[in-house]
Amino acid sequence: xxxxxxxxxxxxxxxxxxxxxxxxxxxxxxxxxxxxxxxxxxxxxxxxxxxxxxxxxxxxxxxxxxxxxxxxxxxxxxxxxxxxxxxxxxxxxxxxxxxxxxxxxxxxxxxxxxxxxxxxxxxxxxxxxxxxxxxxxxxxxxxxxxxxxxxxxxxxxxxxxxxxxxxxxxxxxxxxxxxxxxxxxxxxxxxxxxxxxxxxxxxxxxxxxxxxxxxxxxxxxxxxxxxxxxxxxxxxxxxxxx
Numbered sequence: 001x002x003x004x005x006x007x008x009x010x011x012x013x014x015x016x017x018x019x020x021x022x023x024x025x026x027x028x029x030x031x032x033x034x035x036x037x038x039x040x041x042x043x044x045x046x047x048x049x050x051x052x053x054x055x056x057x058x059x060x061x062x063x064x065x066x067x068x069x070x071x072x073x074x075x076x077x078x079x080x081x082x083x084x085x086x087x088x089x090x091x092x093x094x095x096x097x098x099x100x101x102x103x104x105x106x107x108x109x110x111x112x113x114x115x116x117x118x119x120x121x122x123x124x125x126x127x128x129x130x131x132x133x134x135x136x137x138x139x140x141x142x143x144x145x146x147x148x149x150x151x152x153x154x155x156x157x158x159x160x161x162x163x164x165x166x167x168x169x170x171x172x173x174x175x176x177x178x179x180x181x182x183x184x185x186x187x188x189x190x191x192x193x194x195x196x197x198x199x200x201x202x203x204x205x206x207x208x209x210x211x212x213x214x215x216x217x218x219x220x221x222x223x224x225x226x227x228x229x230x231x232x233x234x235x236x237x238x239x240x241x242x
């Protein structure tokens with residue numbers, strides 16, 4: 001039985017709904033495997049796939065971002081994903097890199113996220129990666145403490161969307177990236193949609209060096225393509241954040 005067939009079998013074995021939608025199939029060429037993702041569009045934005053996630057998965061599959069490579073020590077890369085949604089990026093990172101991934105989102109999103117993690121167990125096993133699912137509402141100090149901050153890299157895709165969440169997202173990034181003994185980098189894939197998003201980047205630049213490290217060409221009639229950014233703490237950021 002091929003890996004794709006195994007994943008299809010696991011996907012359908014995990015189904016809990018009477019008439020679930022067909023899964024989105026994503027091929028990971030670097031490991032000759034397939035990820036199956038269930039979307040539930042009627043339940044909201046967090047239950048759908050977005051362009052920035054596809055970009056990150058492509059870069060992971062090609063291992064095109066040096067930041068997203070396992071460390072030299074004999075331990076897996078530790079990744080935290082913010083706003084995981086369907087879990088595509090985190091699952092791909094665990095499968096391709098053998099990473100230890102903590103995939104987070106709002107509590108009501110977690111059942112579908114866990115569904116997709118379970119359905120792709122066969123894709124994770126060969127490289128030894130695994131995905132832990134956890135609740136994280138941005139800016140919630142108790143949940144941030146529970147998730148912890150012992151990660152090598154933080155990931156996010158299409159997380160700059162609702163302007164009322166800009167400050168909670170920045171608060172979460174300050175918790176994860178500032179005041180740590182070692183440098184932690186936030187890698188964010190983003191498709192620009194509105195001018196108001198500049199307010200997020202303006203605030204972010206007070207605490208982080210923000211750099212574009214990859215640009216996709218526009219597709220599907222979009223004026224711009226997905227950009228991938230890195231956020232690295234500024235040396236004076238801890239003082240300015242108080």
